[in-house]
Amino acid sequence: MAVRRKLIREMVEALLAKHRISHGAVPVEKIVESYGIKLSLDEVDDELSGFLVREPGKNKRSVIGANKAHHPHRQRFTIAHELGHFLLHKGEMVHLDQGRGALAINLRNEQSSRGEDQDEREANLFAAELLMPAIFLAKDLEGVSLDILGDSGVLDRLAKKYKVSTQALTFRLANLGYIQL
Known part of the structure; x- marks a missing residue:
């Protein structure tokens, strides 16, 4: 199955449009909160960038966590x-002990960042698009x-504007056809 580029862009x-955002930096935290998702910055193993936990059922509480030790852009x-x-x-169901039911969990780690799994590629594309x-x-x-080999002033300025790393911006510009790597 191919990455759903058109769906993700739409x-x-x-x-x-819903959040009336017309320029960067996109307030991703506010968008997350608009879904009723709790946002948590936690001290976790350095290899773990973040996680999504969804509790199925009536309450359907969800938490997105990010590694507190990582750079704010990451x-x-x-x-x-x-x-x-x-x-x-939907995430992977993880069953808990003592009759506490199950949770759906997605983890972002080093393997995720390599983009070898379709779900990970789609989540990475979604993040870049957003x-x-x-x-x-x-x-x-x-x-x-x-001119990525010459003056990097434009890249630095745009990375600051969008609150992303220069590397993430460079990959995004390459994927959009503005530059060749």
């Missing part, structure tokens, strides 16, 4: 990634010449 565009990407899982994937929307970048890059 979902993100609808989210941006935390934002992790939060957006987990929101992508929330909206796109944090660095194609339509916003198109406006920002109108009439701009990009």
Whole structure:
């Protein structure tokens, strides 16, 4: 099954319109909270970037967690990634002891970031689309010449504007066809 690029772009565009967001940096935390999802920055193993926990049933409480020790830009990407899982994937059921039922869990770790699993690729794409929307970048890059080997001022300025790493922005621009890696 192929990554659902069109669906993800349409979902993100609808989210941006719903929240009246017309420029970066996208307030991903506010979007998460609009779904009633609790956001938690926790001290966890460094290999774990974040997690999504969904409790099935009437209450359907959900929590998105991000590693408190990671850079704020990485935390934002992790939060957006987990929101992508929330909206796109059901997660894996984990059964608890002592009759406490089950939880659906998605984890973001080193394996996730390599993008080898379709769900992970979709969540990564969702995060990139949400944090660095194609339509916003198109406006920002109108009439701009990009030279990633020369002056990186444009990349640095855009990364700061969108509150993402220069590396994430570079990959996004390459995926959108603005630059070649």
